Amino acid sequence: MKNFFITLGIIVYMSFMFVMAGSVILSDVQNQNQQLESKASNDLPQKVDLKNMEDQLSFNK
Numbered sequence: 001m002k003n004f005f006i007t008l009g010i011i012v013y014m015s016f017m018f019v020m021a022g023s024v025i026l027s028d029v030q031n032q033n034q035q036l037e038s039k040a041s042n043d044l045p046q047k048v049d050l051k052n053m054e055d056q057l058s059f060n061k
Helices: 002-043 050-060
Strands: none
Touching: none
């Protein structure tokens, strides 16, 4: 009976460790994705509003 409880404890401990490691890995992957998305959006050229520029130029005349 003692061996059964030792085995059960080891199984519970190992499963808990796997869950904790999985959550840490998932949060790390999500952080990397957010950093990559923000970097990609910063690298994109900014959209130029031509209509607004024309209005400003005609207003300056």
